[in-house]
Amino acid sequence: MVSLRSFAPLAFALAICAAPVASEAQNFSSGQRSEIEKIIKEYLLANPEILEDVSAELTKRQTAAEAEKHRAAVAKNADTIFNSPRGVVLGNKNGDVNFVEFFDYNCGYCKKAMSDMLDLMKADPKLRVTLKEFPVLGPGSVEAAQVAVAVRMQDPTGKKYLDFHQKLLGGRGQADKARALAVAKEVGVDMAKLEKDMVSPEVAATLNESFKLAEAMGLNGTPSYVIGKDVVVGAVGLDGLTKKISEARCGKETC
Structure with missing residues (x-):
């Protein structure tokens, strides 16, 4: 009122x-x-x-x-947002619209957002999707993100990472180091290399990069997106994301 x-x-x-x-x-x-x-x-x-x-x-x-x-x-911050080698690029790597998602493995809304992302990739062959770990929900989230970065480090194609991503984010219960390692083993990564990579400077650098980008753009929660030139905060749903992609592509909600 x-x-x-x-x-x-x-x-x-x-x-x-x-x-x-x-x-x-x-x-x-x-x-x-x-x-x-x-x-x-x-x-x-x-x-x-x-x-x-x-x-x-x-x-x-x-x-x-x-x-x-x-x-x-x-x-x-466009170059770091869209072209950093520390992001996991999926979909059409030469696509005409950049769709960047900042997520946390313990974010309940991110589970639904993952389904939206997968639907968008299936429906839109011109979409370039980038995933960035943004662990803001506690120590377990940080541990899970560290494992995820190490998975990315030995999977340049992103295929094994996506499998890991879906299983960990789509699973039940709290995501932490133990669960993330179990999922990594399940999807077939080199566990010896994974353990070594997890303590490398690259893991910390990747997460620090995400936090700096989030701070620069005023992001304080997950999921958050950069779609084209715009920032979208929160789980706006499939329809909302589709409209933002269309706006980035042709300036209208429907192209």
């Missing part, structure tokens, strides 16, 4: 700003200010629907400003 009291200061400020001469507005007497407040209050009480319009317009402007801020961050 919108509070009239919360909008009164805003309306008063607007009235002051709308005065013909700003310097004169600053010199209103307390009586004049009280009269202006009375007029505004009476008008808003008679026309409360205007508050919904004001709120909607404020939200619209804030959303647009946030989107521009995100686009600037994407442009500044």
